Amino acid sequence: MITFDHPALFYRDVEQYLSGTTDFVRSAVAAGDAVLVAVPGGNLTLLRDALSDLGRQVTFADMAVAGRNPGRIIPGVLLSFVAAHPGRRVSIIGEPVWPGRSVVEYPACVAHEALINKAFIGRNAVVLCPYDAKRLRRERLDDALRTHPFMIVDEVRRESRWYADPLVTAALCAGPLPPAPASAPVAAYAGPTDLSRVRRFVTGCAEAGGLCPERAADLVLAVNELAVNTIQHTGGGGAVTVWSSDEYVYAQVDDRGDLADPLAGQIPPHPDREDGRGLILVNDLCDLVRVHTRREGTTIRLHMAR
Missing domain, CATH: 3.30.565.10 (Histidine kinase-like ATPase, C-terminal domain)
Structure with a gap:
């Protein structure tokens, strides 16, 4: 049966991060899934070290580079990986929102997280999205609840009652932009x-x-x-x-x-x-x-x- 799953993993420290992500990866590898870990900088190093025994069974990408522009994550990172593994279930850790994300980048991140739910309809895949619940602002965690059908907190998975229509959420992120300077050529x-x-x-x-x-x-x-x-x-x-x-x-x-x-x-x-x-x-x-x-x-x- 083809299913798509898109949970948000809320973590507060390194131990929770590693527990939630490495268990996910090891279970996926054991099930024969193609596995991609796309997370930023320091977290990428943590997971590379923690999963080093799995060798080439896991593909790694620096989200701060590959996903610097949130608009390229779905086609250039996620769907590109899916296309490279036809016929296989795909398990992905994708962390597009981290404390270093700027205010100007952030609306595009929310739109990206919402649109995953449409772009992956009919695909046999799971995309787990970690969120730093200690360092991210409350509003950004609230947005995660609106863009993910499920959330995992303290190893407990449950439905998000705040999950909203992905297209409505994406549209809200595409509001009017600040005007260009009047002096701009x-x-x-x-x-x-x-x-x-x-x-x-x-x-x-x-x-x-x-x-x-x-x-x-x-x-x-x-x-x-x-x-x-x-x-x-x-x-x-x-x-x-x-x-x-x-x-x-x-x-x-x-x-x-x-x-x-x-x-x-x-x-x-x-x-x-x-x-x-x-x-x-x-x-x-x-x-x-x-x-x-x-x-x-x-x-x-x-x-x-x-």
Whole structure:
């Protein structure tokens, strides 16, 4: 029988963390599951050491690197692992929320946790998500209860009565973004002949904002992908705004399109299809992607760490 399970594991110290996660991994390995552990930094070292006797039976990934952009976790980490193990049940430890997650990244983490419940429908998998109940703020733990059907506290598993519709939760995380600075430069575009000018504009702004040429090129490619989508799918043009802060260089694409599918950019298309990869590519290239859709159109804000 195909089932999907998505519990949140609340832990308060290293002992609880190791007990809940290593028992999960060892049981999964014994059952013949393909096992992935995707957790950040220090926790990754803890689990590598604690599970070293299992060798290649467990795959490890640093969530602080692979999942720096929460929008790339489902397609690039979780579903990529599923695709690499066809026909096998998959057991994953995924820790996308940790105390070091910034305020600007966090809404995308909540949306990610909610959308897992839709992206994995019909998949024979379990994704266990640890949450540091001692160091995370109460609101972040409350969000975990809304995005996970089950919770595990003090080794006791029970249903979460706060679990909410994943699409509603994801939509709440995609609210209006803070406005771009009024002084930020803007480049409008209307058709394919404008794209080279837009690319030059973004290149100049990105390098002036402190990005190295390689990172600037990634931002240019991401913006170009979004501008092409505007031209192909909205029947109109759009505008690109670029500015910087101490932490990020931002590029914002505004158009009149309606990006209504909350799973857009989360489910890789069939290998035979040539379309449907735009937002996946954008998430791969950028450190954070935020999307806000409203009646008048869509805003997609790209963040590149300086």
